Amino acid sequence: MSVEVEVDESDLAEMVEQVWESYLDPEGVSPLIPTYDENQPSEVHSSVSITGSWTGHVVYASSRAAAKRAAAAFLAMELEEVSEEDMSDTLGELANIVGGNVKAMLPPGAQLSLPQVVLASESSARYPNAQRISGVYGMWEGEPVSISMWQVSTDNKEEGA
Amino acid sequence: MTLSQAEFTFVANLVRREASIVLAAGKEYLVEARLIPVARAVGAANVNDFIGDLQKRPNPAYQRKIIDALTTNETSFFRDREPFAALTDVVLPELIKSRASVRKLRFWSAASSSGQEAYSLAITLQETLPAGWSFEIVGTDISTAMVERAQKAEYSQVEVNRGLAATQLVQYFERAGAHWRIIPALRKNVSFKHMSLTAPFPPMQPFDVIFLRNVLIYFDVATKRQVLQNAAKILRPDGLLFLGAAETTIGIDDNYERVAAGRTSAYRTRTAAPAGAARRG
Amino acid sequence: MTPMRAMVIDDSRAMRMILKRIVTKLNFEAVEAGDGKEAMDLLADMTEVPELALIDWNMPNMNGLEFVTKVRADPRLREMTLVMVTTESEQSQIVRALAAGAHEYVIKPFTEGAMIEKLALLGLVPTGANS
CATH class of the missing domain: 3.40.50.150 (Vaccinia Virus protein VP39)
Known part of the structure; x- marks a missing residue:
């Protein structure tokens, strides 16, 4: 039996805004401007998987330029100083923070995986049997950034029937 | 920035009048980011249309939505301690x-x-x-x-x-x-x-x-x-x-x-x- | 007077950098560990116990809750102030951490101001340090 997801798009948007307020835009001068464009391009992405009472993925995706800027803001560095490792660690932690907060809103018994980071384009092929159920899509200082939730369809429906 | 200065001023005045909260200068983008979902939720084509309509025909329900969107996280528990x-x-x-x-x-x-x-x-x-x-x-x-x-x-x-x-x-x-x-x-x-x-x-x-x-x-x-x-x-x-x-x-x-x-x-x-x-x- | 010391225990290097930056600003000397086990090993070699530890929950080898439990069971580490810093935000989890002996709890994401206010609540920084 699949569990009704209790995290809607406005919840996700609120978490994303809190991440910006906390780490990426503490002064409140360069927020993520919503575009609602589910097909906006991405060059890098990171994700955490949730298993248990709900099964799926929470995915961060953005351009390289946005990822670099995120790392610079997160780690208080100059843009030129940001290394691949800095970018990778930052994207992993961003996915982890949003994923952890999503997990907290699910019924008890959900587990969070360690983050995975791919410094290459996001592709739906990466998530077999998963369907996008909500997402926050926007531009951050002119660069595309998105955070989305993907639900894995489980094949054990007969258990609940 | 898609919000004009006049639109921002209209919103800032509304929030100051109705909620006694002053939107700090420099927060124009934040205002825009928070108003886009409101405009979308009420079916406006974009945030400019949404504010434009509101300037022509005041709508208390929409004004309420704007105030709600723009006045979170303004104070804290046990402020000043x-x-x-x-x-x-x-x-x-x-x-x-x-x-x-x-x-x-x-x-x-x-x-x-x-x-x-x-x-x-x-x-x-x-x-x-x-x-x-x-x-x-x-x-x-x-x-x-x-x-x-x-x-x-x-x-x-x-x-x-x-x-x-x-x-x-x-x-x-x-x-x-x-x-x-x-x-x-x-x-x-x-x-x-x-x-x-x-x-x-x-x-x-x-x-x-x-x-x-x-x-x-x-x-x-x-x-x-x-x-x-x-x-x-x-x-x-x-x-x-x-x-x-x-x-x-x-x-x-x-x-x-x-x-x-x-x-x-x-x-x-x-x-x-x-x-x-x-x-x- | 020797500066106070803070242990920053998190498997994310990015998060350790953020926490280190905040405590350093508050004049703590920061010591980093990537998990609870590494932190326990470091503590075993220290002659003076750090005043503060900021502890992630989900880490490999030894998680934050186990670390808190071990620290609380060791009389030598009695004076350490333990603050969980984690995305675990179910109410039951906060209760578990406090019951295990954590003194405070900060939910990620946190602003720098929120972290400083929490440390002020614990008497580790003067109130108003954030203003």
């Missing part, structure tokens, strides 16, 4: 002695905004009053949107991360989706009403303590004096008035005198009965 420490350390022990026969306290949180101050007072009283005592906290605000927000008693993760001890978060809040909500047991002692401080006050039962913080600074001297005089009429003779750290009655209303309260100060009316004097009522 000192006045709350003064209550716990000095003021409440005194009141527990002087009100021993009635065992009930009434506090007013004036300009209560989204309710954090009123609920911080409730937590303080809940933790300090002996068993068998009760209390009532009245929050008032000029904005009906803020009154409704305070009644709803739901706060974001960022809001509960600030000012509250972890033990208070688990004791006085419950998860409500992405938010945290004050538990009913605490909410039942706290009520919120619409009220303008600059109009004649409605009839109110007297209060033992009044928190009137960081609001006088927005008024001219004559208005300040009028608010302070009205407050004096509903402050019990030995009750205390707390103002913001940068505010004072001195030079505005000499019916008050400043008294020490822990590491901060508060105000008492000069007609105050000496401690231990018999009270009626």
